[in-house]
Amino acid sequence: xxxxxxxxxxxxxxxxxxxxxxxxxxxxxxxxxxxxxxxxxxxxxxxxxxxxxxxxxxxxxxxxxxxxxxxxxxxxxxxxxxxxxxxxxxxxxxxxxxxxxxxxxxxxxxxxxxxxxxxxxxxxxxxxxxxxxxxxxxxxxxxxxxxxxxxxxxxxxxxxxxxxxxxxxxxxxxxxxxxxxxxxxxxxxxxxxxxxxxxxxxxxxxxxxxxxxxxxxxxxxxxxxxxxxxxxxxxxxxxxxxxxxxxxxxxxxxxxxxxxxxxxxxxxxxxxxxxxxxxxxxxxxxxxxxxxxxxxxxxxxxxxxxxxxxxxxxxxxxxxxxxxxxxxxxxxxxxxxxxxxxxxxxxxxxxxxxxxxxxxxxxxxxxxxxxxxx
Numbered sequence: 001x002x003x004x005x006x007x008x009x010x011x012x013x014x015x016x017x018x019x020x021x022x023x024x025x026x027x028x029x030x031x032x033x034x035x036x037x038x039x040x041x042x043x044x045x046x047x048x049x050x051x052x053x054x055x056x057x058x059x060x061x062x063x064x065x066x067x068x069x070x071x072x073x074x075x076x077x078x079x080x081x082x083x084x085x086x087x088x089x090x091x092x093x094x095x096x097x098x099x100x101x102x103x104x105x106x107x108x109x110x111x112x113x114x115x116x117x118x119x120x121x122x123x124x125x126x127x128x129x130x131x132x133x134x135x136x137x138x139x140x141x142x143x144x145x146x147x148x149x150x151x152x153x154x155x156x157x158x159x160x161x162x163x164x165x166x167x168x169x170x171x172x173x174x175x176x177x178x179x180x181x182x183x184x185x186x187x188x189x190x191x192x193x194x195x196x197x198x199x200x201x202x203x204x205x206x207x208x209x210x211x212x213x214x215x216x217x218x219x220x221x222x223x224x225x226x227x228x229x230x231x232x233x234x235x236x237x238x239x240x241x242x243x244x245x246x247x248x249x250x251x252x253x254x255x256x257x258x259x260x261x262x263x264x265x266x267x268x269x270x271x272x273x274x275x276x277x278x279x280x281x282x283x284x285x286x287x288x289x290x291x292x293x294x295x296x297x298x299x300x301x302x303x304x305x306x307x308x309x310x311x312x313x314x315x316x317x318x319x320x321x322x323x324x325x326x327x328x329x330x331x332x333x334x335x336x337x338x339x340x341x342x343x344x345x346x347x348x349x350x351x352x353x354x355x356x357x358x359x360x361x362x363x364x365x366x367x368x369x370x371x372x373x374x
Contacts, residue, residue: 029198032218032245036201038107046100053096111201114215117183121174125186125193125206125228127335128235128292132174143258146340147172148288149238153296167240168225171288174243177251179219186212190335191233197226197241205230221245233333234304235292269343269367275351278364282352285345289337298357305333309357318363321350322373338374343367 027044031037068074122133126146134143147170154160156167163169176182186195188206196203204212228239246254273281287296293305300307308314313321325346328336337346347365354361 031201032199032220032222032224033201033216035107035110036199038103038110039201042100042104042107045103049096049100111214114183114213116181117215118180119176120183120185121176122185122187123195123206125188125190125195125232125239126340127190127233127333128228128239130170130195130239130241131189131340132172143255143262145172145258147174147242149240149292150288151238153287153291165225167237168227168242170240170242173223174241175251175254176216176243176245177248178221178245179217179248181215181217184214184216186214192230193228193232193239194230195226195241196229197224197243199224200226200243203229216243218245221247238292265342265344269371272366273344273347275355275364278348278351279355281344282348282350283356285341285349286352286356289341290349293333298353308353308359310359314353314359315361318350318354318365318369319373321354322346322365322370325350326370326373343370343374346370 028040030040120135122135124131124133129149130147132145132147149167150169150171151163151165151167152160155162184195184202184204186204186206187210188208190208192208193206194203195206200216200218202214202216204214206212222245224243224245226241226243228236228241230236232239294300294308295305298308313324324334326336326338328334337349341349344367347367347370350365350370351363353359354363354365
């Protein structure tokens, strides 16, 4: 079989493949917010204007080539210029640009207009996760949480079938009420990130020491997903964003549940935990906050992230170990987890690291020890 036949066969199979057609999309997706839908409509308008211009220009060009070819006896024109034609092809594009610029400007101004917001959420980028602070009134002023990738490590390492939302699921969803204008404030704790959800039409850089802002408002209840859109380091691809738009009643319930969880977390920091409890909880904290760098088995990534098996920090002084976790290590990728985790989380994490993977130091760290070290 010749190469040409093989190529033709491959193309034919691709064209008739239902899976290929299922993934085939030419247009942008319609938005669910006012300005994302406006951006979609402007895109459609400009596309059709370009199509019409292309048809006219290439139509005239093809007609001219055909009708004025040498074989028909055509001879070159003798004029150098035509003032009327030059005026027309200057004015017409100007009118077309104005026709496109007016609605585009309206949408751009709307994107930046955060006035009249019903609530605000501060979004902070970290390597490699997102942190959210809610400003929803005096009764719920303490709602804040991290959203970490929750795709199982087995899927990432191709040891399990990839789920529908592979690399697009997190442990804590953002929840907002439908029909409310939500102001979003963006910043970063380390490097430049970018918060992007296509359905909302929002893509804003999160820059250290700087605040960007945008807003969302939609009446369409559902779950919307996005990702970090700025290359920010080794695990850049592991920073998904998930937003649940819910009814006001469901949102009020979510707020109540979050406040109860915060109260429970505060209470947990004041109790004495057993070793089994610390190990069980520490394993969960480690899987969420540490496994991406140090790996699930504690082996780390050679020459990138250090391992935690039989190392000096893990096997040495407990106070030093706590200090590394709470305050991080300057000049390295080791973050300060003191602002990110509560006392019970860090106590369980340190206990787990000192007794997992054969380390077996026997050390037990209580939340009170973390509180004293802060």
